[in-house]
Amino acid sequence: MDFRFIENLEARLAKPLPGFEAQLKMSGFHHSDGFYDLSENYRIACVMIVLFPKEKDWSFVLIERSSSDINDKHAGQISLPGGKMDDIDKTLEDCALRETYEEIGINPSMIGVLGSLTPLYVKVSNFLVHPFIGFTTEYPKFNLQSNEVARIFETPVSLLTDPSFKKKSDIEVRNITLKNIPTYNVEGQNLWGATAMILSELEEIITVL
Numbered sequence: 001m002d003f004r005f006i007e008n009l010e011a012r013l014a015k016p017l018p019g020f021e022a023q024l025k026m027s028g029f030h031h032s033d034g035f036y037d038l039s040e041n042y043r044i045a046c047v048m049i050v051l052f053p054k055e056k057d058w059s060f061v062l063i064e065r066s067s068s069d070i071n072d073k074h075a076g077q078i079s080l081p082g083g084k085m086d087d088i089d090k091t092l093e094d095c096a097l098r099e100t101y102e103e104i105g106i107n108p109s110m111i112g113v114l115g116s117l118t119p120l121y122v123k124v125s126n127f128l129v130h131p132f133i134g135f136t137t138e139y140p141k142f143n144l145q146s147n148e149v150a151r152i153f154e155t156p157v158s159l160l161t162d163p164s165f166k167k168k169s170d171i172e173v174r175n176i177t178l179k180n181i182p183t184y185n186v187e188g189q190n191l192w193g194a195t196a197m198i199l200s201e202l203e204e205i206i207t208v209l
Helices: 004-013 020-024 092-104 157-161 193-207
Strands: 043-054 057-065 082-084 112-116 120-122 127-135 149-156 166-173 176-186 189-191
Touching: 004 112, 004 127, 004 193, 020 193, 043 092, 043 193, 057 092, 057 157, 082 092, 092 112, 092 127, 092 149, 120 193, 127 193, 149 157, 157 176, 157 193, 176 193, 189 193
Parallel strands: 043 127
Antiparallel strands: 043 057, 043 082, 057 149, 112 127, 120 127, 166 176, 176 189
């Protein structure tokens, strides 16, 4: 396995990030002034992009959120493992690692954290999301928390930089049709919204590694 990708990615994450402009490339709402401005009472959440070796290449984990929780505004959508920060979390990184363990079963001791991406405010759920990037040296043993995770997608990193996996789609959400939303195609499913925006920044970073 070529670990130079991991080494180069860690070095790049220590430098200034592409930021919001890179995220906006996969947003369908960039025309709305103030759409991503923080509210006064926002909450904090953390997510983790877990890279792992698979078939001599690097992949990362995406999840399909369970549809069982009627209060989950992102139910049924594809996202990154993660969740809201709790009192037990000493740091943002601790939150991302804990939530990853709870949702997909990868022990924090197995994940080497490489760095973080630009935080993104998600208006519909009022969370400021802090994305982290970590890696495992071995293929993980997944253990899904079924009440939160319906399934996982083992997604090749190369998907992000392959234009054939990107398009604009009409998205049906809560009886509303969102027109011409930028999406990644993940196993025939549309990945869009905040997760797509977070991955858009990662895409811009790895393009030049």
